[in-house]
Amino acid sequence: MLRRRQFLAASAAGIAAAPAFVRGQNLNSRVQIAGIGCDGKGWSDIKEMDSHAATQMVAYCDVDLSRTEKVKDLTPGAPVYQDFREMLARHGDSIDAVTVSTPDHMHAFIGLDAMRQGKHVYCQKPLTHNVWEARQMALQAKQSGVITRLGNQIHSHTFYRTAVAAIQSGVIGKVKEVHSWCAATGHGKSFHISRPKTLEDVPKTLAWNQWLGVAPERPYGGWKIYHPWGWRDWQDFGNGALGDFGCHILDPVFTALKINAAPIELTADHTGLNDEVWPAQTTVKYVFPGTDWTARPALPITWYDGGRLPTLRGTDFPSNQALPKSGSLFVGEQASLVLPHVGAPFVSSGALLDEVEGLNHYHGWVDGIISGQQPSDGFDYGGPLTEAVLLGNVAVRYRGETLKWNGKAMQFTNDDSANAWLRRDYRDGWDIAAV
Ligand SMILES: NC(=O)c1ccc[n+]([C@@H]2O[C@H](COP(=O)([O-])OP(=O)(O)OC[C@H]3O[C@@H](n4cnc5c(N)ncnc54)[C@H](O)[C@@H]3O)[C@@H](O)[C@H]2O)c1
Missing domain, CATH: 3.30.360 (Dihydrodipicolinate Reductase; domain 2)
Structure with missing residues (x-):
C-alpha cells in the first residue's frame, strides 16, 4: 500500500496514470471519494475507504436520511444528498471515485452513470441485478478507463x-x-412471500421514489419488508x-x-x-x-x-x-x-x-486508483462472475x-x-x- 507521502511523491513524478484521477484539482491531493448507500454494508465500505491514508471522503448519498448519522459523525461538514445525480452534478469536480453500496437493483443505474462521468467505482456484489446490466458495467469500465472493484472483500482474505x-x-x-x-x-429476510396487505406510511426521512429507482412502482410496505435489508428476497430488487x-x-x-x-x-x-x-x-x-x-x-x-x-x-x-x-x-x-x-x-x-x-480489499482499490493499475477483480472479472x-x-x-x-x-x-x-x-x- 502506498502511504500518503509516497503517493504524493508518485503523483508529483507524474505516476498517477488513471485518466479520471489526473482530471483536475485533485492531482497531488488525496483520492476524493463519495459514498453512495451509507448504512448497512455501505457503512463498512465507507469506513474502510476512509481508513486509507491517501483518501478523503468528500460527499455522501443515501435515500434515507435516518441512515446518514454515522457518516455525518465520520466526516463533519461533508454534503449529504438523497439523490446521487444531484450529488455528482454539484460536487462532481471534487469527486474522483464512488462506492456503490445500495440494494442490487440500483447498482447499474448508479455505477454506469458514475463511470460515464469518469469516476472510479467500487461496487457491491452482485455487480448488478441482471445479466445484461453486468455486461454493460464491464463494457463501460473498459470504455471509461476507470479503476473498478467488485465488493467481494473475501477475495482478498x-x-x-x-x-x-x-x-x-x-x-x-x-x-x-x-x-x-x-x-x-x-x-426469509423480509418474512414475506407475497406483498404485505397492511401498508405503513413512508418514513419522513425516506425518499421512497428514489429507493425504487429503476424498479416498478409499489408502495413502501413497512420497515425491513423491502427497505432496509429485506429487498434481497424480492425478484424486483x-x-x-x-x-x-x-x-x-x-x-x-x-x-x-x-x-x-x-x-x-x-x-x-x-x-x-x-x-x-x-x-x-x-x-x-x-x-x-x-x-x-x-x-x-x-x-x-x-x-x-x-x-x-x-x-x-x-x-x-x-x-x-x-x-x-x-x-x-x-x-x-x-x-x-x-x-x-x-x-x-x-x-x-x-x-x-x-x-x-x-490483503485489504478496499485499500487495494484505492491503491489501484493511485497507481493506475486495475486490481484483480475489476468489472472485467466481476462482470462475467456476476x-x-x-x-x-x-x-x-x-x-x-x-x-x-x-x-x-x-x-x-x-x-x-x-x-x-x-x-x-x-x-x-x-x-x-x-x-
Ligand atoms: N460484501 C459483503 O460482504 C456484503 C454484505 C452485505 C451486503 N452486501 C451488498 O451491499 C449492498 C447493500 O446491502 P445492505 O445489506 O447494506 O442493504 P441495506 O438495505 O441494509 O442498506 C442499503 C443502504 O443503501 C441506501 N440506499 C438504498 N437505495 C439507495 C439509492 N438509490 N441511493 C443511495 N442510497 C440508497 C439505504 O437507505 C441503506 O442505507 C447490496 O448490494 C448487498 O448485496 C455486501
Missing part, C-alpha cells in the same frame, strides 16, 4: 488466497468438478441467496481455476417459485468450458443454497467428514479440497497448506430444463423465451442506456 494458491500449486491435482453451497435461503452469496462463494472457484469464459449450459431445480420472491432452496448445475486447471474439457460446478449440502461420494473425503454450512468442495484428480466460507481450507490428503497473507451467478436465476424460471448459453452473443440458444429474462423494463425516467 487469507483463507481464500491460501486456497487459490494451494489449488494452483497442484496439491489436489487438476480439478474434475466443484460443488459450492450456502446456508442462506432465497427468501434482489436475487435471493444465489445473488447474495454466489459472487462470494464462487469467487475463489473462478480465481483458482482461471475461469474466464461463460458457462456453456445450466440446469436449475428448486422448491417452488412465485412471481414475487426467490425460492427457499435452489440448486443450479452449471457446465463451464475447461481451463488449464481442470481435468477435462468441461467443468461441472453445482450450486446449492437453502442449507442443502453436496454429497461426498466420489471425493477423497470419508463420508462422515463434516462440511461447513457454506463453502466450496473442489474434487481433484489426486485429492479434494474444502474451502469454508469463511474459514481455513483443508485437503483430504491431510497436506498442510502454505498460508498466503490476506453474469454466471445471475444466469442461475434465469434457469430457476425453467426448472429442470437445460439451457444452452452462448456467452459471446449473450443469448440462450435452445429456448428463446429465456432471453427475455436477461434484462428488465425500466420505470419511466429511469432508463439505462446500453454502452
Whole structure:
C-alpha cells in the first residue's frame, strides 16, 4: 500500500496514470471519494475507504436520511444528498471515485452513470441485478478507463488466497468438478412471500421514489419488508441467496481455476417459485468450458443454497467428514479440497497448506486508483462472475430444463423465451442506456 507521502511523491513524478484521477484539482491531493448507500454494508465500505491514508471522503448519498448519522459523525461538514445525480452534478469536480453500496437493483443505474462521468467505482456484489446490466458495467469500465472493484472483500482474505494458491500449486491435482453451497435461503429476510396487505406510511426521512429507482412502482410496505435489508428476497430488487452469496462463494472457484469464459449450459431445480420472491432452496448445475486447471474439457460446478449440502461420494473425503454450512468442495484428480466460507481450507490428503497473507480489499482499490493499475477483480472479472451467478436465476424460471448459453452473443440458444429474462423494463425516467 502506498502511504500518503509516497503517493504524493508518485503523483508529483507524474505516476498517477488513471485518466479520471489526473482530471483536475485533485492531482497531488488525496483520492476524493463519495459514498453512495451509507448504512448497512455501505457503512463498512465507507469506513474502510476512509481508513486509507491517501483518501478523503468528500460527499455522501443515501435515500434515507435516518441512515446518514454515522457518516455525518465520520466526516463533519461533508454534503449529504438523497439523490446521487444531484450529488455528482454539484460536487462532481471534487469527486474522483464512488462506492456503490445500495440494494442490487440500483447498482447499474448508479455505477454506469458514475463511470460515464469518469469516476472510479467500487461496487457491491452482485455487480448488478441482471445479466445484461453486468455486461454493460464491464463494457463501460473498459470504455471509461476507470479503476473498478467488485465488493467481494473475501477475495482478498487469507483463507481464500491460501486456497487459490494451494489449488494452483497442484496439491489436489487438476480439478474434475466443484460443488459450492450456502446456508442462506432465497427468501426469509423480509418474512414475506407475497406483498404485505397492511401498508405503513413512508418514513419522513425516506425518499421512497428514489429507493425504487429503476424498479416498478409499489408502495413502501413497512420497515425491513423491502427497505432496509429485506429487498434481497424480492425478484424486483434482489436475487435471493444465489445473488447474495454466489459472487462470494464462487469467487475463489473462478480465481483458482482461471475461469474466464461463460458457462456453456445450466440446469436449475428448486422448491417452488412465485412471481414475487426467490425460492427457499435452489440448486443450479452449471457446465463451464475447461481451463488449464481442470481435468477435462468441461467443468461441472453445482450450486446449492437453502442449507442443502453436496454429497461426498466420489471425493477423497470419508463420508462422515463434516462440511461447513457454506463453502466450496473442489474434487481433484489426486485429492479434494474444502474451502469454508469463511474459514481455513483443508485437503483430504491431510497436506498442510502454505498460508498466503490476506490483503485489504478496499485499500487495494484505492491503491489501484493511485497507481493506475486495475486490481484483480475489476468489472472485467466481476462482470462475467456476476453474469454466471445471475444466469442461475434465469434457469430457476425453467426448472429442470437445460439451457444452452452462448456467452459471446449473450443469448440462450435452445429456448428463446429465456432471453427475455436477461434484462428488465425500466420505470419511466429511469432508463439505462446500453454502452
Ligand atoms: N460484501 C459483503 O460482504 C456484503 C454484505 C452485505 C451486503 N452486501 C451488498 O451491499 C449492498 C447493500 O446491502 P445492505 O445489506 O447494506 O442493504 P441495506 O438495505 O441494509 O442498506 C442499503 C443502504 O443503501 C441506501 N440506499 C438504498 N437505495 C439507495 C439509492 N438509490 N441511493 C443511495 N442510497 C440508497 C439505504 O437507505 C441503506 O442505507 C447490496 O448490494 C448487498 O448485496 C455486501
